[in-house]
Amino acid sequence: MKKRFRLKPKVEQKAVQFLLCLMTSIAVLILIFILAVILKNGLPEISLEFLTKNPAHMGREGGIFSTIVATLYLTVIALLVATPLGVGTAIYLTEYTFEGIVTRIIRFGAECLAGIPSIIFGLFGFILFVNKLKFGWSILSGGLTLAFMVLPTIIRTSEEAIKSVPAAYRLVSYSLGSTRWQTVTRVVLPSASPGIITGVILSLGRSIGETAAVIFTAGSALHLPSSLFSSARTMSVHFYILAREGISMPKAYGTAAVLVIAILLVNIVTYYLMGKYITRSSRE
Amino acid sequence: MAGGNMIARHEGSDRLIKISLLVVAFSAVSVLVIITIFIFEQGLPIMMKYGLKNFLLGQNWFPSEKSFGLLPMIVGSLLVTLGALVIGVPLGLASAIFLTEFSNRRVSRFLKPVIELLAGIPSVVYGFLGLMFLVPFIREKFGGSGLSVLAASIILGIMILPTIISISIDSIRAVPDSYREGSIALGATRWQTVRMVVLPAARSGLVAGIILGMGRAIGETMAVIMVAGNAADIPGSLLAPVRTLTSNIALEMAYASGEHREALFATGVVLFVIIMILNFLANLAARKQYRKK
Incomplete structure (x- = not known):
């Protein structure tokens, strides 16, 4: 056998520890640098005016009010459509059936859907909603496309949440004579709600930041959207256009900062909820 | 009897609920099927018309001259993905190992949420900062325009870091402490324990993260x-x-029409197939590891 050069285990341990520490620092510093740059350049741009005025001159001047409104509309539609579908799927998978070929197909479908890149969702939304159903570039097309995109996330998190509800809860409910549906709606869902909400908020964050799926379905009109069928530009699309076409770097940084702060807030709320959820379920 | 009646009624509505839930539960599958049908319906005819070989192996993409070779883009996608993994995987795994096995608790308690929060930063922001800082840096240090395979790989590598780190941390933490205690009791150092006991035990989770x-x-x-x-x-x-x-x-969709647009859908078909193949292979690998254990 070939003799291999070997360090003494203790020396090796020290070396590895140093190397790992170094690599971790690099990774963390890069990520923090990104956040710092956005906030440092973006925060000075943010003012009440920036948040409440519509963009003017292609975004060179004015604020980002209409893009904030568009982002809200789109995410609300996405969540309104995706949450019932996702939670319903999770309820079916966990409470109404046994593991078998059907659940395997459903899970496989959700998994595959989760792996599809957002640009494909964009293409699909463009053909189905914009062209075939004639919704045009609109809030409705964009919202529905996003709904399909976040559906797997909501299914997965809701399923986990429902699964973690102790079986004893259900048994007690059944022994009191409740039907399955009563048990689900009055015992299981309330108890699983923090976990379900976590998934919904996670999807909210993802829809706020999405660009590729939205730009071909909601379009990029800058005016304030007036109906479900009007085209609109979300914050992330606005930021992309400002940056890529070099329209205004200060405005781009400002928009990016609003976007990042919004998503961080959303994620912090999620994290807080998840923490609460975990401490509660570990106590039980 | 009134009671029996009620139960019968409940059973009836329960069945109705079950059927409606089943319909809802197939939403994800139907969406997947519809997406697949639409993308293929739009993209396949033109691939057949000009020949699959010309599409996949053609090196020239000149839509205005009806030349739709996708090879440069296929190679491009695979290259930058490989580059992203070369950068993201070592940094990500190292961070996960350090934060779970070598750092003190307080550091990892603080850093894990921070890293997870950063996973939410939209990809456009990563791209923008790449354009502002990384591209000029590459242009000055290495020459060229800076807009390059290298820049794309680094940006993607950084972008996937939070995903890899947080999933790896979860799967390393899921390894029972008794494994570590057993190994340390046998006289192994921490690193030997990590390398020979913890990482193999966490393997399927690590692969999933990657x-x-x-x-x-x-x-x-x-x-x-x-x-x-x-x-x-x-x-x-x-x-x-x-x-x-x-x-x-994304670059050409805004103005493409006719066969050009169909060719973009064909691009979508190729992307779709590549992703399905990669997912399939990767899942297979993960499952195999799992079974071996």
Whole structure:
């Protein structure tokens, strides 16, 4: 056998520890640098005016009010459509059936859907909603496309949440004579709600930041959207256009900062909820 | 009897509920099927018309001259994804190992949420910062325009870091402490324990994290467009510009029509198939590891 050069285990341990520490620092510093740059350049741009005025001159001047409104509309539609579908799927998978070929197909479908890149969702939304159903570039097309995109996330998190509800809860409910549906709606869902909400908020964050799926379905009109069928530009699309076409770097940084702060807030709320959820379920 | 009646009524409504839930539960599957049908319906005819071989192996993408070779974009997508993994996987795994096994508790308690929060930063932001800082840096240090395979790989590598780190941390933490105690009791050092006991035990989770990162890298569009230069040629070096399948779609979709638009859907078909194959292979690998255990 070939003799291999070997360090003494203790020396090796020290070396590895140093190397790992170094690599971790690099990774963390890069990520923090990104956040710092956005906030440092973006925060000075943010003012009440920036948040409440519509963009003017292609975004060179004015604020980002209409893009904030568009982002809200789109995410609300996405969540309104995706949450019932996702939670319903999770309820079916966990409470109404046994593991078998059907659940395997459903899970496989959700998994595959989760792996599809957002640009494909964009293409699909463009053909189905914009062209075939004639919704045009609109809030409705964009919202529905996003709904399909976040559906797997909501299914997965809701399923986990429902699964973690102790079986004893259900048994007690059944022994009191409740039907399955009563048990689900009055015992299981309330108890699983923090976990379900976590998934919904996670999807909210993802829809706020999405660009590729939205730009071909909601379009990029800058005016304030007036109906479900009007085209609109979300914050992330606005930021992309400002940056890529070099329209205004200060405005781009400002928009990016609003976007990042919004998503961080959303994620912090999620994290807080998840923490609460975990401490509660570990106590039980 | 009134009671029996009530139960019968409940049973009836329960069945109705079950059927409606089943319909809802097939929503994800139906969406998947519809997406597949639509993308293939739009993209396949033109691939058949000009020949599958010309599409997949053709090196020239000149839509105005009806030349739709996708090879440069296929190579481009695979290259930047590989590059992203080369950068993201070692850094990500190292961070996960350090934070779970070598750092003190307080540090990892603080850093894990921070890293997870950063996973939410939209990809356009990564692309923008790449354009502002990384591209000029590469231009000055290595020459060329800076818009390159290298820039795209680094940006994607950084972008997938939070995903890889947080999933790896979870799967390393899931390894029971008794494994570590057993190994340490046998006289192994911490690192030997990690290398020979913890990592093999956490393997399927680690692979899953890497797969997810890979999926994110190959599917990413906006960040790549901003830093990759987007020339539709097979890149000759790390400093050459590159166009991926995703950016090919996003760059031209806004103004494409007729056969050109169909060719973009064909690009979508190729991307779709590549991703399904990669997912399948990766899942297979993960499952095999799991079974061996």
